[in-house]
Amino acid sequence: MMDKVLFTLGPTAVGKTDISITLAKKFDGEIISCDSVQIFKGLDIGSAKVKKEEMKNVPHHLIDIVSPNESFTAFDMTEAIKEKIGVIYARNHLPIVVGGTSLYVKSLILNYNYGGVGVDEEYRKELKEILEKEGTEKLAKMLEKEDKDAFEKIDKHNPQRLIRALEIARFKGEKKTDEKIIDPLVFALVLDRQKLYERINKRVDMMLESGLVDEVKSLLDNGVKKDSQSMHAIGYKEVIAYLDNEISYERMVELIKQHSRNYAKRQLTFLRGMEDVNYVDVENKKEISSMEEKITRWLNG
RNA sequence: GGUACCAUCGCCAAGUGGUAAGGCAAAGGUCUGCAAAACCUUUAUUCCCCGGUUCAAAUCCGGGUGGUACCU
Numbered sequence: 001m002m003d004k005v006l007f008t009l010g011p012t013a014v015g016k017t018d019i020s021i022t023l024a025k026k027f028d029g030e031i032i033s034c035d036s037v038q039i040f041k042g043l044d045i046g047s048a049k050v051k052k053e054e055m056k057n058v059p060h061h062l063i064d065i066v067s068p069n070e071s072f073t074a075f076d077m078t079e080a081i082k083e084k085i086g087v088i089y090a091r092n093h094l095p096i097v098v099g100g101t102s103l104y105v106k107s108l109i110l111n112y113n114y115g116g117v118g119v120d121e122e123y124r125k126e127l128k129e130i131l132e133k134e135g136t137e138k139l140a141k142m143l144e145k146e147d148k149d150a151f152e153k154i155d156k157h158n159p160q161r162l163i164r165a166l167e168i169a170r171f172k173g174e175k176k177t178d179e180k181i182i183d184p185l186v187f188a189l190v191l192d193r194q195k196l197y198e199r200i201n202k203r204v205d206m207m208l209e210s211g212l213v214d215e216v217k218s219l220l221d222n223g224v225k226k227d228s229q230s231m232h233a234i235g236y237k238e239v240i241a242y243l244d245n246e247i248s249y250e251r252m253v254e255l256i257k258q259h260s261r262n263y264a265k266r267q268l269t270f271l272r273g274m275e276d277v278n279y280v281d282v283e284n285k286k287e288i289s290s291m292e293e294k295i296t297r298w299l300n301g
Numbered sequence: 302g303g304u305a306c307c308a309u310c311g312c313c314a315a316g317u318g319g320u321a322a323g324g325c326a327a328a329g330g331u332c333u334g335c336a337a338a339a340c341c342u343u344u345a346u347u348c349c350c351c352g353g354u355u356c357a358a359a360u361c362c363g364g365g366u367g368g369u370a371c372c373u
Contacts, residue, residue: 106333114333155339155340160340237337259337262337270336
């Protein structure tokens with residue numbers, strides 16, 4: 001018996017939070033956030049984290065679970081989500097996975113097997129030096145020696161993936177072969193591109209008004225490293241560049257908006273490549289209500 | 302009003318007679334391990350307009366239009 005899990009996906013700023021909370025209320029659900037930035041403690045404004053009062057007493061999971069100096073991978077996330085699904089089922093509630101981090105969602109739905117190799121700072125540093133001196137070609141050659149299979153599949157121009165592949169090759173983890181445990185119903189919330197971009201731009205302005213710059217300052221004051229995974233997030237890296245006097249305030253605002261728009265575009269591309277996705281136009285009331293009907297049928301089916 | 306300089310993709314631009322570099326933006330895409338990351342692909346039959354010279358013009362000449370600077 002597979003657990004039914006509801007997914008509400010969609011690009012940034014489309015309105016996933018509100019709709020998910022409404023659905024949770026209606027179907028006795030609990031929300032599992034599937035977001036690579038909201039997991040970090042203290043990254044509130046820039047990640048558009050739900051506020052306590054907005055939750056309307058719906059339990060939210062996997063928000064604020066990692067310190068901003070730590071790393072967190074797709075493997076960690078899928079494991080954490082699977083565990084939460086179990087917990088929520090034990091309470092007889094419906095798990096609702098909400099998020100924009102496409103790879104995490106995909107690996108959960110398709111039940112990808114990761115091995116659980118963590119991040120090794122020492123080895124990474126070594127590899128980054130090789131990258132700087134000898135480029136991606138050298139890393140690709142190294143990978144060919146270490147792991148022929150991985151070498152054949154990988155994008156040889158992509159330094160990040162090469163480094164990670166080498167790391168995995170060196171510290172081979174155990175590959176789990178879990179049974180598929182979920183029966184998903186997947187919705188993707190979408191909106192006309194132009195309107196989505198306008199929402200994104202407006203939301204960035206709001207984040208800045210709410211004190212995004214101060215949030216970043218206080219994270220740095222509290223010892224968060226600029227090169228940590230969390231500080232690579234959109235809205236954080238740009239503020240850091242501004243605080244370091246690399247760019248003007250205006251340029252920073254422009255860049256945060258632009259990067260958010262690019263991100264939304266990539267999310268949409270990723271969604272297009274996924275199977276069994278039900279698209280819902282958030283401006284179309286009919287589509288929203290037919291979404292609820294579909295959920296009812298699926299729960300009773 | 303006069304003189305000089307300039308006018309190349311949404312923006313910044315290279316190109317001074319031989320058939321439109323590059324960067325940014327945009328769009329499309331990749332995706333089983335940093336994924337709000339990283340990477341890949343595409344994008345001016347045409348150079349403000351009109352006419353001329355030439356085998357050949359974004360490049361030279363004349364006129365027009367627009368901009369900038371200085372002079373009056």
